[in-house]
Amino acid sequence: MAGMDQEFADFVDGRFTALQRFGYLLTGEWHLAEDLVQTALTKVWFHRNSLRSPNALESYTRTAMVNTSTQWWRRKWKGETPTEVMPEPASESQYGVVDDRDLLLRALATLPKRVRATLVLRYFEDLPEAEIAQIMGCSVGTVKSNISRGLAKLREHRLVSAISAPADKEVRP
Amino acid sequence: MSDYLRERLGELVADPPPPTTVPSMAVFARVRTARRRRAAGAAVVAAAAAVAVFAVSGNLNDSKSEPPVLAPPPTPVQTTPPPYDVTVTLKPVVKGRTVTMNISATGTVLLPIAAGGLELPAQNLMALGQGSAYSWGDDSEPFSAFSNGTECVKAKTPYKGTGTVPADTHTYARPGIYIYTYRAKFCGMKESATATTQIQIK
Numbered sequence: 264m265a266g267m268d269q270e271f272a273d274f275v276d277g278r279f280t281a282l283q284r285f286g287y288l289l290t291g292e293w294h295l296a297e298d299l300v301q302t303a304l305t306k307v308w309f310h311r312n313s314l315r316s317p318n319a320l321e322s323y324t325r326t327a328m329v330n331t332s333t334q335w336w337r338r339k340w341k342g343e344t345p346t347e348v349m350p351e352p353a354s355e356s357q358y359g360v361v362d363d364r365d366l367l368l369r370a371l372a373t374l375p376k377r378v379r380a381t382l383v384l385r386y387f388e389d390l391p392e393a394e395i396a397q398i399m400g401c402s403v404g405t406v407k408s409n410i411s412r413g414l415a416k417l418r419e420h421r422l423v424s425a426i427s428a429p430a431d432k433e434v435r436p
Numbered sequence: 437m438s439d440y441l442r443e444r445l446g447e448l449v450a451d452p453p454p455p456t457t458v459p460s461m462a463v464f465a466r467v468r469t470a471r472r473r474r475a476a477g478a479a480v481v482a483a484a485a486a487v488a489v490f491a492v493s494g495n496l497n498d499s500k501s502e503p504p505v506l507a508p509p510p511t512p513v514q515t516t517p518p519p520y521d522v523t524v525t526l527k528p529v530v531k532g533r534t535v536t537m538n539i540s541a542t543g544t545v546l547l548p549i550a551a552g553g554l555e556l557p558a559q560n561l562m563a564l565g566q567g568s569a570y571s572w573g574d575d576s577e578p579f580s581a582f583s584n585g586t587e588c589v590k591a592k593t594p595y596k597g598t599g600t601v602p603a604d605t606h607t608y609a610r611p612g613i614y615i616y617t618y619r620a621k622f623c624g625m626k627e628s629a630t631a632t633t634q635i636q637i638k
Contacts (some may be wrong), residue, residue, distance in 0.1 A: 275463050276458065297456065300459075305463055378602060389442070403583040407581035407615060409583045415579070421637050
């Protein structure tokens with residue numbers, strides 16, 4: 264393994280954990296996230312020669328992850344059952360943080376796959392809308408729509424009900 | 437809001453488990469498997485191609501191995517740019533006071549240009565829009581998100597297709613008759629595509 268293969272291997276080993284985190288927010292399960300990252304990287308490896316620049320590798324991998332997770336959901340993955348009404352959260356307790364995490368994960372699971380991916384790219388990866396549009400292969404207008412829709416949905420859940428509506432209008436260029 | 441959500445998402449992924457194996461080794465193992473499958477698939481395609489060539493060669497006539505002329509060649513047709521228009525269809529499903537709105541569309545638009553100057557690929561028609569707006573017709577805040585339209589300036593490729601928007605739900609506070617309005621903007625269209633439907637809540 265030499266040259267470009269070594270570069271690719273370095274990229275995989277260096278960025279795996281970050282990509283795994285992104286995958287977890289897309290899928291909601293760590294082992295699925297690992298599978299998703301490996302699947303996406305395999306696809307990227309076959310197309311690595313057509314990349315515009317080596318810097319595009321990570322962006323290209325994220326695109327492959329979003330598309331793959333959407334395909335999985337369409338074709339086979341029905342393990343999660345999104346529900347419109349969230350269960351009552353537990354009262355104040357020492358497990359409050361864990362409960363909140365679980366609720367957020369469930370709230371994310373109720374979102375359409377591409378809306379969920381858009382929110383994660385915007386609020387976890389902190390990417391500007393133009394870059395998200397590139398990764399998602401859609402227009403900036405669609406990104407804005409998905410962000411607004413996703414936030415509106417999250418606001419319906421108790422965990423995120425603290426979100427004030429006017430603040431949600433904040434959209435970075 | 438953004439800080440709140442960013443913080444929460446960060447907490448969710450604070451403790452990732454270690455990868456089950458060295459990541460690059462796992463990926464290259466998958467690459468080798470995919471290569472074997474592709475090679476096997478290519479062999480099947482090559483065999484099918486050989487059969488097809490044999491079948492076609494049997495259909496040649498005696499004169500210089502040219503295919504038999506069965507019909508006059510089609511005459512070229514002058515094409516004019518298609519009219520760019522999108523028809524939006526709204527299908528509300530009412531359960532009690534909760535309404536699930538299914539939105540679909542069909543039509544011809546121009547493929548918009550993404551931020552990097554590349555044309556967006558043909559896909560779900562609704563993902564090619566410049567944004568959308570909708571109102572449930574009650575006291576709830578109408579939704580609206582549009583980009584500035586600069587992505588349409590260099591758009592030139594027509595695309596005819598269909599698309600859907602993820603179903604949206606809304607619960608009305610009171611019984612009554614409401615008018616739901618949906619509007620979406622696409623490259624090539626002077627006016628937005630709009631649709632309205634009446635919803636009766638008992």
